Amino acid sequence: MLSNKTVGASLAIVASTALIAGCDGWMGERGGEVDITAMTAEEYAEYLVLETDSYSFEQEAQEGGSARDRMVQDGIQAACSLEGEPDADTAGEVIAMARESYEEPPGGPRLGNWRRGAELARSGYGYRIGHRNDDHGTREPGGNCYACHQMDPAEELYGTLGPSLAGYGATRGTDSSVVNYVHQVVSNPHQYFPCTKMPRFGHNNFLTEEQIAHVMAYLLDPESPVNQ
């Protein structure tokens, strides 16, 4: 797998070739001077994403910055752009990157209100752009946990991309090691599951620390329907 740096450097060369050739479309137009067959598939893909005006990059992203920022990969996204499971070296690197960037919330992880957590776990609203952009001013974004996990055993609609979390707190309790672990997983699960499909809700600022506390309560609070 190419490192970000290599791709970046070769892209700069590619882009300047196109510029010199005065090519106003993307390469491949008649007379385009960029030789795509000389690029690796990774270089060409990176070129397509960043240099061909294929995306509505100028759009604002809800978290701040532009839509373009969403498509520039960070270290974990680049390392995990693979098919199947990461090899041992990649897994090690990903775990190290995840640990290094992990931040505990001020005062340490805590449990919030499980009722608020239940709403957040169900809601798939938030951060969608391109068309029908989600407006965080009118509706709070959620964590969409049910898209991938069973949680409340009485709930019938749930996804199976992740393991069932029904009764999660009932079997584990709420001592600080459990609370710390769940925070680490929800904030950046690659610390334990390198290249997992689960999003980094804390690291990506997808959920606020307050929201994460509510979701954690939904999972761990003995009163929560997840643990009945």
Place this chain on the structure above:
Amino acid sequence: MFKKALLALPVAMAVGAAAQAGEWQDPNDVLQNLLQNNPDSAYLHQSEMNIMMMPDNPALWLIDEGEELFYAERGPNNVSLEGCDFGKGPGELEGAYVELPRYFEDTGKVMDFEMRLVHCMKELQGFTSDDPAVARRHGNGSDIMQLTTYIAHQSSGMAWNPPLDHPEEQAMRDAGEVLFFRRGGAMDFNCASCHGDSGKQIRASVLPEMRNGQEWTKAVSWPAHRAGHDNVRSQNHRIRGCVWQMRHAGIKADTPVNTALISFWNDAARGEPAVLPDLKR
């Protein structure tokens, strides 16, 4: 990092299957065969209602309208689309849809179906980007969807067989594979996050697995009447929907990222018969 050995497998099978799969078949017959051959596929069998409705697929209603549009003399230049070459020669539609994207000499680039259709509507008929005929890409009422359904229907039952002989076709397909696995966006997703395993569900939807050719041929068989939208949708519309759910940046129409993804996903269904038009959830 990609499993090259796995890739070779569907190609090898395709050679055998393609011999019988060259014939046009009614989309419902194609579907029935897929269902019979894959009794355990939760994806293929997920909606009994859609399977029952398939003979009366509302997408079939668009075919006649599309045919009329294709042969009508239209646009500022007042010509039909019979001069449009989708890769098999001007006006030759049989089997054309399953052999796209491909490299076109006249434009010097690899084009996917919709890109090519729009190219012809502009170059031959003289429409401009602002004309509703090409500006409106989605919905039963759009010219593009009516034409797409008519033209795609001429390839029903034929095996997906996008050409890879031209180096740019191969490069486009390979870049599409990289894009399929390229993580990004606010949720760190790539396409494989949801289409990497068979029988997994996201909420209530059973997801098709990309490396499972008989699931994937149905997955990429668009145009399809999408019951939940009560409209016929295109391959490009499906990409738009998944990209939106992924929290990636939106992809614009007629751009090479679309072409690359379609090059790869049609290739991933290589050798398997297309269901055109299909009916989906």
